[in-house]
Amino acid sequence: MTWIKSIKAIQVLDSRGLPTISCNVVLGSGVEASAMVPSGASTGAKEALELRDGGSPYLGKGVEKAVDNINNIISPLIVKLDPRDQKLIDQKLIDLDGTHDKSKLGANAILAVSLAVSHAAAIDKKIPLHKHFADIYKDITGSTLEPNLPMPMLNILNGGEHADNNIDIQEFMIIPKGAINFKEAMRWSSEIYWNLKSILKKEKLSTAVGDEGGFAPNLQNNEEAIKLILRAIEESNLIPGKDVFIALDCAASEFYKNKQYSLSGEGRSLGSEDFTDYLEKLVDTYPIISIEDGMDENDYEGWKILTKKIGHKCQLVGDDLFVTNKKIFKNGIDENLANSILIKFNQIGSITETIETIHLANKHNYKSIISHRSGETEDTTISDLAVGLGAGQIKTGAPCRSDRVAKYNRLLWIEEENEDLNLSK
Numbered sequence: 220m221t222w223i224k225s226i227k228a229i230q231v232l233d234s235r236g237l238p239t240i241s242c243n244v245v246l247g248s249g250v251e252a253s254a255m256v257p258s259g260a261s262t263g264a265k266e267a268l269e270l271r272d273g274g275s276p277y278l279g280k281g282v283e284k285a286v287d288n289i290n291n292i293i294s295p296l297i298v299k300l301d302p303r304d305q306k307l308i309d310q311k312l313i314d315l316d317g318t319h320d321k322s323k324l325g326a327n328a329i330l331a332v333s334l335a336v337s338h339a340a341a342i343d344k345k346i347p348l349h350k351h352f353a354d355i356y357k358d359i360t361g362s363t364l365e366p367n368l369p370m371p372m373l374n375i376l377n378g379g380e381h382a383d384n385n386i387d388i389q390e391f392m393i394i395p396k397g398a399i400n401f402k403e404a405m406r407w408s409s410e411i412y413w414n415l416k417s418i419l420k421k422e423k424l425s426t427a428v429g430d431e432g433g434f435a436p437n438l439q440n441n442e443e444a445i446k447l448i449l450r451a452i453e454e455s456n457l458i459p460g461k462d463v464f465i466a467l468d469c470a471a472s473e474f475y476k477n478k479q480y481s482l483s484g485e486g487r488s489l490g491s492e493d494f495t496d497y498l499e500k501l502v503d504t505y506p507i508i509s510i511e512d513g514m515d516e517n518d519y520e521g522w523k524i525l526t527k528k529i530g531h532k533c534q535l536v537g538d539d540l541f542v543t544n545k546k547i548f549k550n551g552i553d554e555n556l557a558n559s560i561l562i563k564f565n566q567i568g569s570i571t572e573t574i575e576t577i578h579l580a581n582k583h584n585y586k587s588i589i590s591h592r593s594g595e596t597e598d599t600t601i602s603d604l605a606v607g608l609g610a611g612q613i614k615t616g617a618p619c620r621s622d623r624v625a626k627y628n629r630l631l632w633i634e635e636e637n638e639d640l641n642l643s644k
């Protein structure tokens with residue numbers, strides 16, 4: 220029998236230099252594995268609770284309480300269980316916490332254990348993590364999926380909460396859709412990134428980067444950001460709208476004030492209808508095929524207008540809107556909000572619940588995009604999750620900074636070792 224022998228967590232640092240949890244699981248067989256949890260900055264209000272210590276150490280951002288919860292409260296409950304039974308273990312964690320937002324033990328504590336257990340189980344089964352995730356999906360939902368390599372969405376120009384500049388839209392991403400495989404997708408993206416850097420230098424704009432590795436120059440407005448990226452695509456001998464497309468994450472909740480979308484960079488405020496027209500014009504003018512959080516997370520009327528007007532010609536992704544939460548997402552599906560969902564496992568706090576949300580998306584023809592957080596670590600679990608569940612898309616920052624490229628590098632290895640897997644188009 221395979222069983223968990225011990226669990227131990229410590230506080231480590233994330234890519235912003237702030238505390239997060241690293242959790243190690245040892246099995247009776249001697250197999251051991253560890254995992255780390257990410258952390259957001261432009262978080263959705265209904266996300267599961269990330270337990271922080273408060274007080275003065277680390278400006279209140281310590282996670283020692285969550286670490287203690289793992290070592291002293293969670294560990295005795297999980298030891299001796301079979302790590303391959305992810306569903307049972309996650310359910311025990313959820314029951315032990317007993318709150319709707321995991322605020323007793325902390326979603327960060329619960330997720331750290333959930334992730335580390337999955338890694339240990341995969342090693343014990345002598346299969347790659349992505350194959351183990353495919354098995355868990357089958358176990359939880361009773362159905363199977365076609366694994367594939369996700370199309371990357373690379374955030375190469377940063378604004379909003381992730382950068383200290385004057386751009387309102389948080390992320391300007393490239394999607395190398397015309398690439399024949401993942402390796403080519405990464406080469407194109409790296410070339411575009413470097414050509415963008417040269418262009419910024421030529422224009423005497425800053426080449427400092429934001430939290431996700433994308434450049435964060437001060438620009439006139441959002442459209443200037445798009446135009447610079449189009450230039451970089453062309454200078455890479457690629458064709459915008461054929462080889463490479465653009466995606467935006469507005470993170471609109473961050474600039475929604477008094478029922479107005481306040482574009483400070485552009486010096487104007489727009490209501491939901493006008494902001495929809497603004498986004499529609501961008502979609503009609505530029506090769507933009509995906510917009511995330513185009514409306515505030517509570518502006519359901521705005522979301523309805525947006526979905527009705529441009530949902531047929533553009534992927535509309537709910538991030539802060541759905542917070543990877545099955546119940547909230549189901550309401551959104553019933554209300555016809557958006558047509559895709561961003562998946563961040565720390566928004567909900569366990570692998571099982573994350574998989575259940577993806578299953579719900581599959582059942583209702585919503586696309587799932589597996590995503591990093593702006594605060595990351597070298598942990599690459601999301602790469603395996605994207606492959607094993609055949610999600611088709613992954614968003615994990617610029618092709619720069621180890622916390623971001625670790626995920627892409629893991630995907631390059633998965634491609635190398637699995638000739639049967641195709642890049643999702």
Ligand code: PGA
Pocket residue numbers: 258259260261262263468470538590591592593594
């Ligand atoms: P966050 O942002 O990780 O800072 O919440 C990422 C996103 O909005 O997609």
Ligand code: ZN
Pocket residue numbers: 468470511512538539561
């Ligand atoms: Zn987002």
